[in-house]
Amino acid sequence: MRRSPLPVFLLAASALLMASCRGVDYDIAEVASPDYTGLEDDHDDGHGDQDHDVLEGPGSEEEAAGDLHLHETGVRNHGTVWFFNQPWAASFIWVKIVRDSVVLLALACVVQVVSRPRRLRRHDP
Amino acid sequence: MRTTLAFAGMTLRSLLRRRTIYGILIVILLALSGIGQVPSFGVEGESTFIVDFGLFGLEIGAMLLAIGLASNIYPRDREQRTAMPLLAVPLSRGQYLGGRFLGAALVQAAALLLSVLGLMAILAIHGYAVPGDLVPAAFLLVVEGWFLLAVVFFFSFWTSPPLNAPLTLLLFIVSQMSVLQFVSLVPTAPGLMRTLRLILPHMDVFRIKDPIAHDFAVPDVYFLLAAFYGLAYTAFMLSVALAVFRTRDLK
Numbered sequence: 001m002r003r004s005p006l007p008v009f010l011l012a013a014s015a016l017l018m019a020s021c022r023g024v025d026y027d028i029a030e031v032a033s034p035d036y037t038g039l040e041d042d043h044d045d046g047h048g049d050q051d052h053d054v055l056e057g058p059g060s061e062e063e064a065a066g067d068l069h070l071h072e073t074g075v076r077n078h079g080t081v082w083f084f085n086q087p088w089a090a091s092f093i094w095v096k097i098v099r100d101s102v103v104l105l106a107l108a109c110v111v112q113v114v115s116r117p118r119r120l121r122r123h124d125p
Numbered sequence: 126m127r128t129t130l131a132f133a134g135m136t137l138r139s140l141l142r143r144r145t146i147y148g149i150l151i152v153i154l155l156a157l158s159g160i161g162q163v164p165s166f167g168v169e170g171e172s173t174f175i176v177d178f179g180l181f182g183l184e185i186g187a188m189l190l191a192i193g194l195a196s197n198i199y200p201r202d203r204e205q206r207t208a209m210p211l212l213a214v215p216l217s218r219g220q221y222l223g224g225r226f227l228g229a230a231l232v233q234a235a236a237l238l239l240s241v242l243g244l245m246a247i248l249a250i251h252g253y254a255v256p257g258d259l260v261p262a263a264f265l266l267v268v269e270g271w272f273l274l275a276v277v278f279f280f281s282f283w284t285s286p287p288l289n290a291p292l293t294l295l296l297f298i299v300s301q302m303s304v305l306q307f308v309s310l311v312p313t314a315p316g317l318m319r320t321l322r323l324i325l326p327h328m329d330v331f332r333i334k335d336p337i338a339h340d341f342a343v344p345d346v347y348f349l350l351a352a353f354y355g356l357a358y359t360a361f362m363l364s365v366a367l368a369v370f371r372t373r374d375l376k
Contacts, residue, residue, distance in 0.1 A: 087347075108364035
């Protein structure tokens with residue numbers, strides 16, 4: 001009985017991926033440039049009086065330290081990272097989405113070719 | 126192709142005769158109407174809440190529909206011995222899978238579009254504006270549903286129906302994780318975890334409920350990109366499912 005080469009193919013593909021994996025995948029928090037995140041100096045300069053409306057007043061320690069503040073609506077900041085670290089907002093990973101799609105289509109074709117049953121040849125007596 | 130379409134029509138009729146689809150659809154619509162009944166207590170932005178939870182509910186509904194529609198098709202065909210005569214003469218295994226998938230995909234698309242219309246109706250009844258991006262979001266939701274359907278078909282060829290649902294749910298949850306979150310599950314083997322994450326689907330590509338709920342404009346081209354990704358992954362999953370199906374002995 002002929003053994004399917006599919007497991008061997010998948011194993012080889014996994015090994016190849018393993019070798020070249022780092023940096024290939026896209027985690028927006030991991031691959032985003034400082035220009036995109038704009039957070040490299042957020043806590044140094046971004047919380048100054050010029051950029052924020054600081055809610056100062058007597059009360060909690062946060063207020064005393066000036067940590068409680070308001071940002072402009074719809075702007076990326078340390079509080080809205082979760083919102084903007086999504087694929088729809090990070091246009092620099094869209095190329096990778098297209099790349100993955102093309103690779104998946106190619107893999108689908110390869111799997112079909114590899115797993116296609118071979119026709120038995122008729123042996124003439 | 127004509128054979129596949131004829132078989133898809135047969136699948137469509139058989140699925141519409143089953144009560145599963147109607148049960149899931151009623152649950153989705155009841156959940157949506159429940160979300161619409163939550164009082165706002167005068168707080169502004171109730172429509173944000175309705176759209177956010179509504180789209181999240183529809184995403185879960187797409188997964189339930191995929192499991193309810195497809196997890197039992199092949200096991201039932203095999204148990205009732207209808208698969209053997211079908212595959213003996215009129216259909217190839219590829220046509221069988223194509224027809225079954227196409228029929229289930231049509232039912233799922235209709236159910237999801239109906240659910241999105243329900244969400245729009247709830248917004249309109251409460252006097253809120255319907256976000257313009259809800260229409261392309263509905264089609265992206267359908268593509269996501271087709272992808273989940275392909276995953277369920279893939280699992281159905283080598284697991285039992287009771288195991289199919291938790292495996293699909295596990296994949297659904299894991300595929301929502303970012304690379305860093307996934308690696309943190311087993312931090313001692315980052316290379317292996319990164320490889321696994323690379324192979325697993327990026328279902329965060331379909332996550333557009335947040336910008337729609339908060340009235341952010343999503344670029345039109347992104348909907349096309351995400352749909353292309355979803356369709357490509359669907360084709361890959363169906364291809365692997367067919368490869369597994371070809372190795373199955375139906376006796």
